[in-house]
Amino acid sequence: MSVINVGQAVVLGAVEGVTEFLPVSSTGHLKITEGLMGIPVDDNAVVGFSAVIQVGAIAAVLVYFFKDIVRIVSAWGRGLRDREQRRNHDYKFAWWVIYATIPIVVVGLAAKPLIEGPLASLWVVAASLIIGSGVMWAADQMGRHKRGEDDVSFKDAMLVGSSQILALLFPGFSRSGATMSTALILDLDRVAATRLSFFLGIPALTGAGLYELKDALGTGVGAAPLAAGTVVSFVVAYGSIAWLLKFVAKHSFNAFVIYRIVIGVALFGLLGAGVL
Numbered sequence: 001m002s003v004i005n006v007g008q009a010v011v012l013g014a015v016e017g018v019t020e021f022l023p024v025s026s027t028g029h030l031k032i033t034e035g036l037m038g039i040p041v042d043d044n045a046v047v048g049f050s051a052v053i054q055v056g057a058i059a060a061v062l063v064y065f066f067k068d069i070v071r072i073v074s075a076w077g078r079g080l081r082d083r084e085q086r087r088n089h090d091y092k093f094a095w096w097v098i099y100a101t102i103p104i105v106v107v108g109l110a111a112k113p114l115i116e117g118p119l120a121s122l123w124v125v126a127a128s129l130i131i132g133s134g135v136m137w138a139a140d141q142m143g144r145h146k147r148g149e150d151d152v153s154f155k156d157a158m159l160v161g162s163s164q165i166l167a168l169l170f171p172g173f174s175r176s177g178a179t180m181s182t183a184l185i186l187d188l189d190r191v192a193a194t195r196l197s198f199f200l201g202i203p204a205l206t207g208a209g210l211y212e213l214k215d216a217l218g219t220g221v222g223a224a225p226l227a228a229g230t231v232v233s234f235v236v237a238y239g240s241i242a243w244l245l246k247f248v249a250k251h252s253f254n255a256f257v258i259y260r261i262v263i264g265v266a267l268f269g270l271l272g273a274g275v276l
Contacts, residue, residue: 017236100161128172
């Protein structure tokens with residue numbers, strides 16, 4: 001029998017879709033939801049399932065930003081053929097996304113036993129939610145929000161891309177939260193920080209999902225739950241992306257900071273009381 005049924009997969013897909021790109025930690029919310037539903041959060045198949053349904057959320061990014069992605073990939077292709085085209089910012093940006101993904105791939109492969117073992121604990125999630133909130137609040141206060149997307153440099157991409165490692169090692173910190181916070185510290189405005197987070201997430205999350213697919217299928221999760229969770233994740237994530245971009249254009253990240261603290265404290269309480 002599958003360790004996750006179709007009904008549970010639909011719920012988890014919705015949670016993934018809502019939280020993947022909001023700076024509130026999709027991994028943390030998935031683990032909390034899994035714990036409440038009695039699903040073993042540190043089971044290899046469950047960890048694999050969580051990575052696979054992220055592909056649905058990433059597909060939503062590909063669809064939502066299709067024109068931007070085509071523009072960037074086209075510029076990259078032209079630059080490979082024509083030296084003059086290599087001055088184009090989109091050509092450079094394409095390479096920066098590739099380079100900025102390397103650190104998280106290296107750490108992900110090297111630390112896989114820890115990520116799927118001790119660091120998968122809900123205690124780690126609770127602590128990371130709260131600590132990450134402090135980082136996000138400080139970044140939003142420190143940042144001068146004066147640089148736009150066209151001002152992104154190689155240094156920016158590498159620093160923001162490398163910050164994804166925090167979320168990889170400490171589920172609950174939030175990949176989106178870590179990347180957006182780093183971008184804000186580098187003085188990018190909130191919209192530019194959010195869009196950069198989206199673009200940097202495409203190769204990292206897609207690669208993780210494809211890498212974990214064999215574990216998810218081979219150790220206890222059936223094809224039907226995987227398909228259901230991925231489809232629901234796609235639909236919900238598309239709406240979440242559209243909402244987030246409109247929200248950050250006019251608001252600070254304080255609402256997310258408060259929400260994360262509340263969830264983190266509540267999770268500590270549930271763990272302490274033995275509910276989870």
